[in-house]
Amino acid sequence: MAGLIKNERIGKILGTAKTSKRLLLFLWKIDKPLFLTSFIVAVVPAFIPFANAYIYKLIIDFIVSSFGKPNVSLSFLFILMGFRLGTFVLQEVFFSLQSYVDLLVWTKLPVELYRVVLLKLSELNLQYFEDSNFKDMLQRVKESYTWRPLNMISALFYTMQSLTGLILAVLIIATLNIFLGLFILLIAVPVFFNQTKYAKTIWGLWEEHSPYRKKFWYISDLIQNGQSAKEMKIFQTAKNFIGELDKIQKKFVSQNSKVGKRRFLTTMIFDIGGIVVYFAIELFIVLLTVAGKITLGSLTYFTFVVANFQQAVNGLFRNMSQVYTQTLFVEDIFRVLDAKPTITTSKRAVKQDIHKAPLIEFKNVNFSYPGSKKAVLKNFSLKINPGEKVAFVGENGAGKTTIVKLLARFYDTDSGEILINGINIKDIDLVSWYRTLGVIFQDFIKYEYTLRENIYFGKTFEKEDIKEIRKAAGKSGADKVANSLEKGYEQILGKTFEGGADLSVGEWQKVALARAFFRNAPVLILDEPTSAIDPKSENEIFEKVEDLGKNKTVLIISHRFSTVRNADTIYVIEKGRIKEAGNHEKLMKQKGIYEKLFTIQAKRYR
Ligand SMILES: Nc1ncnc2c1ncn2[C@@H]1O[C@H](COP(=O)(O)OP(=O)(O)OP(=O)(O)O)[C@@H](O)[C@H]1O
Ligand SMILES: [Mg+2]
Structure with missing residues (x-):
């Protein structure tokens, strides 16, 4: 049983990879320069903090080495400080660029996606619109197309950013001690599985509630549109409908908060576990410094790298679980796009004379x-x-x-x-x-x-x-x-x-x-x-x-x-x-x- 669930989870992870690829390709297809810019502004900032920290290490080492020496030339120090300022400025530039590029993606992607969805719907035959499963799916697409694909694509680019940061940190730590590099990498695995578990539960709830949600929107529309207002006034049915809305809402809220609570607890345990491990690594680095194996500058540098690794792992999982959660909804969009009309004409179909009444x-x-x-x-x-x-x-x-x-x-x-x-x-x-x-x-x-x-x-x-x-x-x-x-x-x-x-x-x-x-x-x-x-x-x-x-x-x-x-x-x-x-x-x-x-x-x- 447990094995089965694991396999299903792995299947979901593969599904996520497939949907991610498809979504990225979609952006690539509609706007190649925008895609490339998004990629660059996501990945380059991952390098900057390391460069910055390394300059800082050089500064400290310079200061330490000049202790007690008279007439030390400070020009090297000023050059280093200049570089450090440069990295800060660059970081800021990239942050601004990132929000600008995000805005461009946010204005473009949902519109384009919905356009192809509508185009697809116009091609499908009536049968689809009378199928309640398909209608549920459409309802989910309608509710989420404006933001879920966007969240997913942002999360994908941020995932690349975190991943770059993580790889850099591991490589740097490995230069200090290769086993330490591997060890720090390994502790990330359980966190990942914990995250994926909850993404599925939330989607399961949503999926399960689809008929309720459909009812919810149906009733809301009923109350909102003027067409039905007349009859509802006379028959005094609005209160019944609003009561029904309340019930649906409460049901959803209570189940959702149960899942939320469980997720909060396990995530906290994993996080605390992580802190302990990082602290152990830090201790190791401190001891190396005391033993004179590395300089004081390197101590600050590696401490930074470990902290940055920790941040990258957190960022990676936050973003990946975002990707994972959104996939389950974004898949619906692609499922609609993949629907094939069941009524088609063959290639050798005869053209009808459009000017003549036929038999x-x-x-x-x-x-x-x-x-x-x-x-x-x-x-x-x-x-x-x-x-x-x-x-x-x-x-x-x-x-x-x-x-x-x-x-x-x-x-x-x-x-x-x-x-x-x-x-x-x-x-x-x-x-x-x-x-x-x-x-x-x-x-x-x-x-x-x-x-x-x-x-x-x-x-x-x-x-x-x-x-x-x-x-x-x-x-x-x-x-x-x-x-x-x-x-x-x-x-x-x-x-x-x-x-x-x-x-x-x-x-x-x-x-x-x-x-x-x-x-x-x-x-x-x-x-x-x-x-x-x-x-x-x-x-x-x-x-x-x-x-x-x-x-x-x-x-x-x-x-x-x-x-x-x-x-x-x-x-x-x-x-x-x-x-x-x-x-x-x-x-x-x-x-x-x-x-x-x-x-x-x-x-x-x-
Ligand atoms: N979309 C549908 N899905 C399933 N069954 C349907 C659908 N539309 C109609 N029906 C069934 O087909 C029967 C015939 O419907 P149809 O709309 O052809 O009747 P009609 O003769 O046009 O009636 P009216 O005079 O009320 O317009 C209905 O009794 C109904 O049971
Ligand atoms: Mg009729």
Whole structure:
């Protein structure tokens, strides 16, 4: 058992070395001169104190040798004093340089790291974001990317500094007595193992608490954001949530302080042990001097070297354990960077013609969400001709949105296939496929940007054309929203930024729809786009949708039957299966589910 733990610890140490190397390489890659400067300003100052102490030794030896001698020339002494002053000045210069270089690293590294993390996240498929382990990891990265990698890289450079100091001290002591050099080196080993032990425990706690921390931030966000403030006021739930926060905090604090206490005690014991050993060495040097084996200057010099060794060892361990602790978090960043998208297109994937509506087919598709056993689509088949206007209706949870997500290849099917112009969607180049699609999801984005930008984000791969933006806004009724805003199209939307204006739910939907119209893609998919839009505006919007013409495929999901009435084909979806299909007249005649639901809705309006 003990052996196993040791091995695990050695594994962690090797892991630390690997992550350290990777982090250093990252800095090297983003800024080579900065890396080199960091290295130089870290290592050079390690030499200076020894030079300084050696000059001091020469000074003392000079004074001792000139005792009792008349007319001693002091010029040598002044030269030595000059050098000593020089080393002090140099040390100061390097200290200042070090904090300057640190500042440069601190401004550069986190930004660059987070940029690559975000880039990576934008490439990963949805599945990752629904995986709670991955989300925990992201939470840790988000909480720590600003400072942990920085602490680690500083600690790495300081480790190099301490290590240089330590090696110099050992070499110097070895010139006095080689065994003494080896001995002083050996006492460092147990201290090192003591330090690594606690680094792991703290990370274990953090890791273990990840779900709690996630909950903690979730609740904090809930209380802080204005969106949820309304409901919380009425339901008076804030106190419950704050109470839950307290509990989470207390749990973390109590466990953390237990580990802290144990670490404090053992570290103190090791430190006291160290002092005793150093004292023994000092005694040895004193005795050598008394015996006349070394000069008085050498006594001060070696005493300094031993003290400096002690400092270097302490510094080394402080920094190495810092590196070791931070590694366990920084590894998370690299783990995110190493994540591979599970949905990819092959090199020989076919480019989709982005100007033409394709033939879309679902053939015996079965699908359940990753990590879930529930079959969402069952033996699902469907054909959408180019230019067809199609509608999906069905209860909540029937699988309507899922069809769209599969069509966007956010997931792959479990069996069966989705064909685009007869080609399996897996063999279609995704970038060109996405350009063929204009999708507004139920939970579309409310960009807290200007109204103009909200629409422009529909087609960022082309240059912005305000005329086109206005035209698209006209189709969805967003032009009226613009007219009602103080700054029109230049109005910032939402409440996050200064001067922003929030919109009503329906107004936001009009803006999102304008974005879809502006995209002007051959396949337009609207998942409940008008649920909050008033009937008059809705009617106008769908007239525009019908005007889109023969060469655009439109797929609409809606719970409002008035919305879907004019579709070429209406599909009634129930529990992942198509129950009825046909146009309004046909389905009404059929007197099935559609007819029943349509009549219920119509009755309520009569
Ligand atoms: N990300 C997900 N992970 C796991 N299961 C999911 C996920 N999203 C949806 N589901 C499951 O798939 C079923 C179908 O969901 P879907 O979103 O397709 O329904 P819908 O027909 O669009 O419903 P609504 O009318 O409420 O929008 C749901 O009942 C749910 O159980
Ligand atoms: Mg849905």
